[in-house]
Amino acid sequence: MSNAALNHSTVPRKLRRSRAARARLAADSGFVVIISIVMAFLYVPIAILVIFSFNDNRSLTWPPSGFTLNWYEKLFNNDQLLVAIGNSFYVAGCSTALTLLVGVPAAMALHRYRFPGKTVFRRLLLLPIALPGIVTGISMLNMFKMFGFNLSLETVIVGHATALLAVVVTQVFARLQRLPKSLAEASSDLGANPFQTFIHVTLPNIRTALLGAGLLSFVLSFDEIPVTFFLTGRDNTLPMYIYSTMRRGVTPEINAVGTLIVFTSLILITISVVFTARDWTGRK
Amino acid sequence: MMSQAFFARHAGKLVLGIPILWIILFMLVPYGVLLTYSFWLKKYPLFVPAFQFGNYWTLLSDPQYIKVLLRTLKIAALVSAASLLLAYPFAYYLVFRLKNTTMRLILFMAVIAPLWISYLLRAYVWKTILGTEGILNSFLMSIGMIDEPSGIFLYNQFAMVLTLTYIFIPFMVMPIYTALEKIPPSFSEASADLGMSDFQTFLKVTLPLSMPGVVAGFTMTFCLSFGDFIAPFLVGGPDGQMVANVMASQFGSALNWPLGSALAVVMLIIVLSIISLSDWFEQSGKVEL
Amino acid sequence: MSGIIELRNISKHFGSVIGIDHVDLSVEDGEFLTLLGPSGCGKSTLLRMIGGFEEPTTGSIFLSGQDVTDLPPQKRDVNMMFQDYALFPHMTVGQNIAYGLKMKGVGKADALQKAKAALELVGLPDKIDQMPHQMSGGQRQRIALARAIVREPKVLLLDEPLSALDANLREQMQVELKHIHDKLGITFIMVTHDQREALVMSDRVIVMERGRIAQDGSPQDLYEHPKTTYVANFIGTTNFMPARITARNGIETHLEIAGQSLLARYDRVPDTENIQIGIRPEKAHILDAESTTKSNVLVGRVAEHIYHGSSLRTTIKLTDGIEFHIDAMLPLGMARADVSGIGAEVRIGIEPENVFLFEREG
Numbered sequence: 001m002s003n004a005a006l007n008h009s010t011v012p013r014k015l016r017r018s019r020a021a022r023a024r025l026a027a028d029s030g031f032v033v034i035i036s037i038v039m040a041f042l043y044v045p046i047a048i049l050v051i052f053s054f055n056d057n058r059s060l061t062w063p064p065s066g067f068t069l070n071w072y073e074k075l076f077n078n079d080q081l082l083v084a085i086g087n088s089f090y091v092a093g094c095s096t097a098l099t100l101l102v103g104v105p106a107a108m109a110l111h112r113y114r115f116p117g118k119t120v121f122r123r124l125l126l127l128p129i130a131l132p133g134i135v136t137g138i139s140m141l142n143m144f145k146m147f148g149f150n151l152s153l154e155t156v157i158v159g160h161a162t163a164l165l166a167v168v169v170t171q172v173f174a175r176l177q178r179l180p181k182s183l184a185e186a187s188s189d190l191g192a193n194p195f196q197t198f199i200h201v202t203l204p205n206i207r208t209a210l211l212g213a214g215l216l217s218f219v220l221s222f223d224e225i226p227v228t229f230f231l232t233g234r235d236n237t238l239p240m241y242i243y244s245t246m247r248r249g250v251t252p253e254i255n256a257v258g259t260l261i262v263f264t265s266l267i268l269i270t271i272s273v274v275f276t277a278r279d280w281t282g283r284k
Numbered sequence: 285m286m287s288q289a290f291f292a293r294h295a296g297k298l299v300l301g302i303p304i305l306w307i308i309l310f311m312l313v314p315y316g317v318l319l320t321y322s323f324w325l326k327k328y329p330l331f332v333p334a335f336q337f338g339n340y341w342t343l344l345s346d347p348q349y350i351k352v353l354l355r356t357l358k359i360a361a362l363v364s365a366a367s368l369l370l371a372y373p374f375a376y377y378l379v380f381r382l383k384n385t386t387m388r389l390i391l392f393m394a395v396i397a398p399l400w401i402s403y404l405l406r407a408y409v410w411k412t413i414l415g416t417e418g419i420l421n422s423f424l425m426s427i428g429m430i431d432e433p434s435g436i437f438l439y440n441q442f443a444m445v446l447t448l449t450y451i452f453i454p455f456m457v458m459p460i461y462t463a464l465e466k467i468p469p470s471f472s473e474a475s476a477d478l479g480m481s482d483f484q485t486f487l488k489v490t491l492p493l494s495m496p497g498v499v500a501g502f503t504m505t506f507c508l509s510f511g512d513f514i515a516p517f518l519v520g521g522p523d524g525q526m527v528a529n530v531m532a533s534q535f536g537s538a539l540n541w542p543l544g545s546a547l548a549v550v551m552l553i554i555v556l557s558i559i560s561l562s563d564w565f566e567q568s569g570k571v572e573l
Numbered sequence: 574m575s576g577i578i579e580l581r582n583i584s585k586h587f588g589s590v591i592g593i594d595h596v597d598l599s600v601e602d603g604e605f606l607t608l609l610g611p612s613g614c615g616k617s618t619l620l621r622m623i624g625g626f627e628e629p630t631t632g633s634i635f636l637s638g639q640d641v642t643d644l645p646p647q648k649r650d651v652n653m654m655f656q657d658y659a660l661f662p663h664m665t666v667g668q669n670i671a672y673g674l675k676m677k678g679v680g681k682a683d684a685l686q687k688a689k690a691a692l693e694l695v696g697l698p699d700k701i702d703q704m705p706h707q708m709s710g711g712q713r714q715r716i717a718l719a720r721a722i723v724r725e726p727k728v729l730l731l732d733e734p735l736s737a738l739d740a741n742l743r744e745q746m747q748v749e750l751k752h753i754h755d756k757l758g759i760t761f762i763m764v765t766h767d768q769r770e771a772l773v774m775s776d777r778v779i780v781m782e783r784g785r786i787a788q789d790g791s792p793q794d795l796y797e798h799p800k801t802t803y804v805a806n807f808i809g810t811t812n813f814m815p816a817r818i819t820a821r822n823g824i825e826t827h828l829e830i831a832g833q834s835l836l837a838r839y840d841r842v843p844d845t846e847n848i849q850i851g852i853r854p855e856k857a858h859i860l861d862a863e864s865t866t867k868s869n870v871l872v873g874r875v876a877e878h879i880y881h882g883s884s885l886r887t888t889i890k891l892t893d894g895i896e897f898h899i900d901a902m903l904p905l906g907m908a909r910a911d912v913s914g915i916g917a918e919v920r921i922g923i924e925p926e927n928v929f930l931f932e933r934e935g
Contacts, residue, residue, distance in 0.1 A: 038370055045413060109299050121304065131507065131555055204663040223402045
């Protein structure tokens with residue numbers, strides 16, 4: 001203790017300052033390095049995916065040899081691929097609608113009601129966040145087989161809706177928690193029944209959360225493999241089609257599909273961010 | 285108008301009834317069936333109802349299953365550790381050092397954004413990078429670091445850890461960022477005021493308070509990489525098989541559903557235990573603080 | 574069964590905690606009633622029960638003769654002004670106010686006209702198309718009021734209506750709310766923890782203590798005849814001192830305090846010998862040095878003067894160390910130098926009517 005005190009008094013103040021400043025600078029540049037590494041780690045591979053979709057060589061080797069749109073042209077003439085894209089839109093659209101239909105009431109029940117078994121209810125609802133898709137896929141496959149259902153895109157839809165329910169529930173629940181309880185109370189005080197309160201007061205105030213959750217589950221469903229793998233019949237979704245192509249090796253065509261998916265995803269993220277941001281500025 | 289009255293009268297029941305029905309039909313019943321199947325017997329070419337523990341016994345007694353299980357646990361642990369090492373400093377810098385809030389938001393979104401980009405493609409791109417004829421090999425050759433393509437990059441456990449870390453790191457950043465953001469700046473100011481150095485403050489104040497985020501992130505990355513079967517298939521190679529691949533093959537080429545179901549039950553139990561453990565961890569942590 | 578609101582034997586249990594403990598209350602039509610008490614005393618729960626947001630564990634609630642205990646809020650002819658105002662953030666001011674009319678089935682044109690009239694009443698006639706987040710706190714408060722009264726309820730409930738406003742605005746709004754009450758002629762029931770607010774605004778105040786009614790009366794009654802130390806302590810400031818009854822003569826009670834004697838003339842006399850007495854600081858005064866009065870005087874030494882702007886608070890130590898505060902208005906031209914110096918012996922004059930008598934609490 002006295003040693004430290006002595007040290008402090010003997011080291012000139014200016015020097016002490018600059019030593020601390022230097023330590024801070026070192027720490028800061030260390031952090032900048034970390035940020036750069038993480039960003040490079042995340043985005044260099046995506047850049048590579050995009051770059052090689054325009055490369056005019058079938059083999060994916062460095063450096064790229066020339067520019068071509070050949071692979072994209074091939075995509076649009078690939079009927080199987082186009083069918084798979086159509087299937088994916090169907091599956092993602094339906095499963096998103098289903099998750100919202102089930103997930104919004106589930107979030108409201110978690111938010112508003114007290115009932116026996118609520119803890120179990122919540123646990124089960126949120127389980128698929130950490131539960132690998134393969135377990136959901138296999139258990140549903142078993143059930144459909146046992147009760148004699150044929151596998152189809154519809155069984156995939158049910159599987160996706162179940163796996164993605166947790167996404168919708170967490171997002172909507174979080175928004176409901178931020179909504180003052182008095183809003184719904186004021187609405188019923190002013191003569192609205194619970195249904196009217198939901199339509200006129202609750203829904204408009206969780207609108208952006210619904211949009212965000214809906215977009216996210218659409219994207220995740222569009223992209224889903226583990227559940228689809230077990231639950232689809234003869235029809236392929238887009239990722240399943242890509243997956244089966246990959247078995248035959250890497251080709252720039254996959255890069256081209258991938259690039260299209262990347263850009264579609266970026267557009268959807270932007271939409272969701274813009275809407276959330278608008279919600280923020282709308283209210284303080 | 286009539287349907288509105290109907291909704292009004294039954295709103296409470298609908299709100300609770302729909303999700304409960306869904307959970308029963310598509311979670312509890314499937315898990316029940318899964319459990320039932322795991323006791324059945326395989327009699328080529330079919331499965332017959334039975335109640336016996338043969339499938340579980342096979343999993344326990346056949347060393348290849350234990351080996352795969354241990355490998356999977358090891359890889360999941362390595363993936364979580366690697367994600368944590370990258371994610372924590374990243375989140376810390378964003379929350380505590382970066383003063384520009386717009387920049388902070390952009391960097392945070394940049395980490396989340398890949399979640400929206402196809403998971404399959406994110407695994408696939410590493411196959412194109414790491415392969416013998418891949419981009420890394422040709423790049424190293426073009427700058428003259430190696431003379432001929434090397435096979436050391438792809439089809440091994442390193443490639444799997446790398447790919448899975450790449451895929452699941454956003455799940456580590458999100459909860460840690462949220463946990464760090466909740467810590468009031470006055471805490472570290474108070475700590476500095478009481479004479480602690482930055483590093484001491486980090487160890488005694490910031491780190492303990494951010495533990496819930498770390499635990500949540502670890503749980504997610506661990507469970508998700510534990511059950512993955514796409515990355516092993518694409519970049520794992522012969523000794524990169526994980527539990528999920530073995531499981532999937534029981535429903536495919538091996539055609540042994542009862543054994544596959546038993547494996548799925550084991551995976552379900554492991555995941556549930558990890559979640560409970562992390563819940564317990566979080567709660568006991570709260571009491572301590 | 575004469576009141577517009579009748580609470581009969583109301584209790585509310587939260588698990589093992591008793592929030593409201595057998596409360597009976599009758600509210601007169603048209604009165605301004607205030608439920609007053611510290612946080613956790615049950616006043617808000619009681620108000621929310623009248624609104625229909627909480628169900629009583631036992632007991633019944635009547636609204637103009639009709640049992641409404643089991644009716645949800647939307648079926649009760651009362652309206653509430655919420656503490657956080659609860660304005661719908663996605664609706665304009667006009668839509669907020671018209672919401673309750675729309676639910677009632679009032680036509681659009683009619684609703685618009687009524688909304689305008691309500692805004693006029695609260696003094697914001699030109700804000701109909703603005704959004705709530707563009708308004709100041711005080712304006713939001715007025716909009717919440719307009720939204721609640723536009724439905725012309727039989728009873729208006731106000732949950733800490735002024736607590737979010739700053740001091741100046743609060744005082745202005747106290748008076749304004751009272752004027753609106755007089756203009757509308759409907760019953761107001763307000764919850765507050767601010768005793769001054771309760772005194773200024775109410776016709777009648779219910780002081781609550783741990784889920785029960787501690788005292789029920791007019792502001793003046795509560796201030797001048799508190800029943801218990803709790804009420805005397807909660808409303809206004811009081812000097813409390815232990816005392817002993819030496820003689821009783823009707824409502825005249827002879828007391829001994831710290832070796833000095835005092836006469837009290839109070840309508841409630843405890844049965845016990847050892848009691849607690851209370852004297853308001855402004856109801857006692859320091860006698861002039863020339864004064865020769867002998868009766869009802871306590872003697873002590875000046876310990877401290879504290880300047881309060883409009884008044885001066887003097888702390889006087891009685892013989893056995895009891896501190897006695899006196900608030901005196903500073904007369905025109907009187908400077909602090911004119912008051913008795915620290916340590917000087919002074920005599921405190923007290924009217925017998927101004928001595929409260931309480932049972933001593935264990």
